[in-house]
Amino acid sequence: MRIAVPAEREEARVAVTAETVKKFLNLGAEVAIESGAGLKSAIRDEDYAAAGATITPDAASAIAGADLILRVRRPSAKELAGAKPGAALIAIMDPYGHVDALHEIAATGVDAFAMELMPRITRAQVMDVLSSQANLAGYRAVIEAAEEYGRALPMMMTAAGTVPAARAFIMGVGVAGLQAIATARRLGAVVTATDVRPATKEQVESLGAKFVAVEDEEFKQAETAGGYAKEMSAEYQEKQKALTAAHIAKQDIVITTALIPGRPAPLLVTEAMVASMRPGSVIVDLAVERGGNCALSKPGERFVTDNGVTVLGYLNLPGRLAATASSLYARNLLAFVETLIDKTNKTFAINWDDEIVKATLLTKDGALVHPNFQKSA
Numbered sequence: 001m002r003i004a005v006p007a008e009r010e011e012a013r014v015a016v017t018a019e020t021v022k023k024f025l026n027l028g029a030e031v032a033i034e035s036g037a038g039l040k041s042a043i044r045d046e047d048y049a050a051a052g053a054t055i056t057p058d059a060a061s062a063i064a065g066a067d068l069i070l071r072v073r074r075p076s077a078k079e080l081a082g083a084k085p086g087a088a089l090i091a092i093m094d095p096y097g098h099v100d101a102l103h104e105i106a107a108t109g110v111d112a113f114a115m116e117l118m119p120r121i122t123r124a125q126v127m128d129v130l131s132s133q134a135n136l137a138g139y140r141a142v143i144e145a146a147e148e149y150g151r152a153l154p155m156m157m158t159a160a161g162t163v164p165a166a167r168a169f170i171m172g173v174g175v176a177g178l179q180a181i182a183t184a185r186r187l188g189a190v191v192t193a194t195d196v197r198p199a200t201k202e203q204v205e206s207l208g209a210k211f212v213a214v215e216d217e218e219f220k221q222a223e224t225a226g227g228y229a230k231e232m233s234a235e236y237q238e239k240q241k242a243l244t245a246a247h248i249a250k251q252d253i254v255i256t257t258a259l260i261p262g263r264p265a266p267l268l269v270t271e272a273m274v275a276s277m278r279p280g281s282v283i284v285d286l287a288v289e290r291g292g293n294c295a296l297s298k299p300g301e302r303f304v305t306d307n308g309v310t311v312l313g314y315l316n317l318p319g320r321l322a323a324t325a326s327s328l329y330a331r332n333l334l335a336f337v338e339t340l341i342d343k344t345n346k347t348f349a350i351n352w353d354d355e356i357v358k359a360t361l362l363t364k365d366g367a368l369v370h371p372n373f374q375k376s377a
Contacts, residue, residue, distance in 0.1 A: 001347055003337075004066035005033040006059035008073055012040035012322035013329060015070035015091075018051040020330040025052045027338065028346025032062040041326040063087075067348050068340075069110070070333055072326075077104035085109035088340070088350070090333060092116055092129060093362060096262050096290075099373050106363035111350075115332065117370075119359040126335040127356070131175045132328040137317040138179030138257065141284045142168070144317070145253045146187060148282045148302075148310045154188020165190045169251040170209070171244075171268050171293065172258035173200035176286055180255045181207045189253065194244065196232055212247055214239045244268065249276040256293035257286045262372070264291040271295045279308030288313040336360075 003024055005016050014037050016024070021031050031053040035045055045055045056062040060082050063069060069083060071091035080089070086109065093114035095102055105112050115129040125131075145168070146153055155165040168184040170177050173195035181204065184191045191209035193200075198220050201211040213219060218236045232240070248254060248269065254277075258266050265287035274283065274296055285297035296303060297313035304310050318325040339356060342349035350357060362370045 001027075001029045001068075001341075002066045003029045003031045003068045003070060004062040005031065005037055005053075005070050006062050006075070006079065007034040007037035008071065009079075011073050011316070012319040013072045013326045014038045014041045014043060014322075015072050015326075015330060015333055016048075016053075017041075017043060017327055017330045018047045019327075020334045021048055021051040021053045023334055024337070027341050027343065029068075029341075030054065032056050032066065034059050034062045038326070041322040043323075043326070068337065070337075072329065074098070074101065074105070076101070077108050080105065080108045080110055083108055083110050086111060088113065088348070090115060090336065095362060095370070095373055099368070102362055102368050102373060106366055106368050109366055110363065111361065111365075112363040113336075113357075113360040114362050114370075115336070115360065117360045117362075118336075119355060121355070124356055127332050129329060129332045132332055133318040133325060134174065134176040134257075135179045136321050136325050136328070137286055138176035138255075139183050140317040140320050141176070141255045141257075141286055142180050142183040142187065142253075144312055144314065144320075145255060145282045145284050148312065149253060150280055151252070152188075153184070166252040167192070167250060168253040168255065169193070169212075169248060171195075171254065171256040172287075173197070173204055174257060174259075176257040177255075178203060178207065180257065181209045184253070184255075185209065192247065192251075194240075195258075196236075196240075212243065214243055241270070245270075245273050245276065248273045251277065252281050254281070254283045254294075255286065256283070258293050259287050259290055265293050267293065267295060269294040269296075274305055274309050274311070275307055277307070277309045280310075281308075282310045282312065284312045284314075286317065289315055 024031050033048050033053045035055050063083050069089045074093045089110045089112045118124050118127050153166045156163040166189045168189040168191045170180045170193040192212050193204045193209050194212045204211045285292050285294045287293045288297045288299050296311050300315045301313050340350050
């Protein structure tokens with residue numbers, strides 16, 4: 001039973017840590033890691049070797065003969081060259097809008113699993129990569145905003161006068177949003193937040209922030225069974241937009257986190273709203289990879305508007321905390337892989353009827369098999 005960990009090419013995180021290598025070995029696996037795979041996450045080859053892993057000179061050497069390939073990001077089909085048919089690939093596959101890439105991976109013969117499709121059930125909570133990484137993204141968003149803001153966040157009373165507290169507005173109260181609220185509060189900002197899901201109001205207030213939303217009848221029904229936000233009607237969006245516009249004009253920091261799985265990110269902050277903000281204000285758009293919540297955010301870029309508002313569209317904020325993000329992601333992976341192993345015989349034994357396997361399996365036997373992507377373009 002061989003586990004391969006190739007180095008990521010455009011990613012600071014890594015799929016295993018020295019801690020999880022030891023646990024994989026205890027499950028009966030041999031772990032082969034490409035040299036340098038953990039360096040950007042502060043894990044040296046020597047650390048992996050001390051934990052019992054084999055260090056290989058390149059990705060091909062690691063993958064050769066592997067039963068399981070662990071990655072952070074979806075690899076290209078070319079990067080899977082040499083993988084044996086039926087090998088399991090587990091990664092954050094980013095499947096929406098990338099069906100062609102999924103077909104190419106299917107053609108390599110590997111069985112690919114997408115960690116971000118993990119079902120929201122109790123036993124899968126420890127495998128929930130979206131939560132573990134979004135938590136860090138929310139934290140880092142506030143740190144990035146504080147660095148750009150150029151003023152102190154907490155209120156300060158000095159002999160020279162009082163410095164007012166910064167005002168931070170968090171749009172979207174999922175895992176990232178809640179962590180952003182908590183972090184901004186710890187740094188001393190006056191925090192408000194909004195979300196279309198009524199259940200989030202209590203969560204926002206429990207963290208010491210004020211909830212801002214149009215609380216009509218549609219608002220009361222605005223959550224799916226899976227806990228995600230529903231797409232709201234045009235009428236509701238207009239009412240919410242008017243309330244948001246008046247509120248944003250008074251804010252120093254705005255952090256947007258709103259995403260709907262499988263759809264482009266909803267537009268929450270218009271150009272007019274950005275124009276209403278004061279010079280020196282900062283917007284951090286955590287949804288930029290799916291089109292963005294802010295009309296002016298640009299993927300991977302820092303942008304300053306004509307009126308002096310800084311808009312941050314940084315990609316992969318968890319990767320800016322690579323050591324911590326890798327530690328959490330590696331534990332998510334370990335928990336999932338443990339369900340795929342026969343602990344008595346110490347062999348891979350995937351139960352294809354397991355609801356976790358069904359929910360995450362993208363490709364099998366050379367075909368794209370996940371129903372959500374059968375007819376996608």
